[in-house]
Amino acid sequence: MADENSQEVAGQGQPWAKRQAEIQVGDRVCYSQRFLQSTGQYTGDVPFARGIVTALVPLGSIMLAEIDWQNDELPARVNVANLSRVTQKGILDR
Structure with a gap:
């Protein structure tokens, strides 16, 4: 069984882990659920x-x-x- 983090998302051409970008300057954030x-x-x-x-x-x-x-x-x-990123679609928890 393949690791789902390494599987490509249909139509995106990128592994899912790479689509979930790290926190960067300018991101809206909240404390993570964990x-x-x-x-x-x-x-x-x-x-x-x-x-x-x-x-x-x-x-x-x-990294702080x-x-x-x-x-x-x-x-x-x-x-x-x-931290978790907050987007228009919701909270992106890792």
């Missing part, structure tokens, strides 16, 4: 927070995103592994 569940944050402001990535900052092997959140009480830098 991160929220691992920290037990089901209610409050954090699960509904949305922001725009203004810069990417390498920190050793970790500087985010302009709608809520100023949230941290300005977040590990990109804890």
Whole structure:
């Protein structure tokens, strides 16, 4: 059985993993479902927070995103592994 991440999507000519782009400057983001569940944050402001990535900052092997959140009480830098992109079609969780 083939790995579904390596299969080509009909009509696209690219593997699915490559179509799901990494977080970049200018992307609208939110905290990922995996991160929220691992920290037990089901209610409050954090699960509904949305922001725009203004810069990417390498920190050793970790990439941090500087985010302009709608809520100023949230941290300005977040590990990109804890984020999901928000598009017109919805949240793109990895």
